[in-house]
Amino acid sequence: MISLYRPGDSLLHRLPAGPKLLVVMALALGVSLAPADPWTLTGAALAVAACYLLAGLGAVEIARQAYKLRWLVLVMVVSQVFFLPALTMAANVVRVVVVILLANLVTLTTRTEQVVDAIERALTPLRRLGVNPSRVALMLSMTITTIPVIAGFATQIREAQRARGVPAAPLAFVVPLLIMALKHSDDLADALTARGID
C-alpha cells in the first residue's frame, strides 16, 4: 500500500498528528469563512505556500498538488461562470484550492500509522458508548492488510473469466468477488478466535 506520505524531518513532520489535524481543521474553517476579498485570499495562499516550504516540500510539490486539482477547478469554473460574478467565482475557487492544499499538507507530513494512533486515542472517551478503541485500531490495520488480498481475488476472477471467454459484466464479476472476500473474512475470524482475540 503506497501512502501519500512524504518522508522528511521538518517541524511539520515532527508535530504530533492529532493536534496537527485539529489546527489544520480550524485553519481550513477560517479560510472557508473568510470574506471574498482578494488580499485576504492572496495572503492565505501565500501562507499555505510558506508552510509547504517549511515542510521542505518545495515549489515542485506545490505545483504537483495544485495540478491534481485541475479537474475540480475546471468543474467549479464551468458550473459557476453563468451564475456568479467573476470575482466571487475566483474567490470561491481560490478558497477551495487553498483549503485542500492545506489539508493535504497534513497527509504529506504524517505517517498513516500516526493518524491511526491519533484516532485510537481520540476514541478513548467513546469507551462508555461501547466503542472499543483497540478493536477499531485492529480493524483499521486488518483492512490495510486485506486490501491487497481482495485486489488479488479481483485479478484472479478477471483472469479466469478472460480465459473462459466470459464477456465483461459487473454482475459476473462482483458476486464471486463478494463470496471470496466473505469466505476470506470468515477464515480471518477463525484465525483471530484461535489466537484468543474475541
Add this chain to the structure above:
Amino acid sequence: MDGSRRFETRDMTRIVAFAAILAVLGIPGAIPIGGSVPITAQTLGVMLAGAVLGAWRGAAAVVIFLVLVLAGLPLLSGGRGGAGVFAGPSAGYLIGWIFGAFVVGAIVRVGGRPPVWWRTAVGCFVGGALVVYAIGIPVQSAVTGLGLWETITTSAAFLPGDLLKVVAATVITMALWRAYPRAFGNPTRLRRAAS
C-alpha cells in the same frame, strides 16, 4: 444480526472485508463494464455494504474505509485520498456514504430479515442515492459557494448513473443471497426472522 451495536469477531472481519472491497472497487478498471457507462463503483460498494451487512455493520465498514482515506491512503477512485478530500466539495458525499449505508441496511434488512428484491431496490435508492445527495449537495454548495438550487441542477447529471447502480446493487444482492446466504448472517436466525 439483531442490530446490536456490539460486534463479534466474525462481524469485525466482515466489516474489514467490506472496507477492503470498497477500496478495491476504487481501483481503476477493477470492474469491467460493458460499454462506456461512467460508474464510480464505490457507491455501489456502499449500497452492497448496507444490504449485506445490515445498518450498523454496513456503516462501520464505510467509516473504517473513510478513516484510512483520511489517514493518507489513496483509496478513493482516481487514487485520491488524504485529509484534502474531506476539505473539498465532495466531502459531504463521503460523509453521506456512512448514513447512506446505514439507511440501506435499515431498509433492506429491517428487523434482521433476509433481503427481498423490492426492499433491496427501495433501500439502495433511498440510502445509496437520496441520503447521500441530501448530505452531499448542501456541503458541496457551502464549499463551492454556488447556490443550493444551482448545485442540485448540476448534480442531476449523476442521477442516471446512480439509478443504474441501484439496479446493479439489487441484482448483485439477490444473486449473492441465492449463491451464498451465509453472507447475510447466521442461517438459523435468518430463517426465524423470515418466517
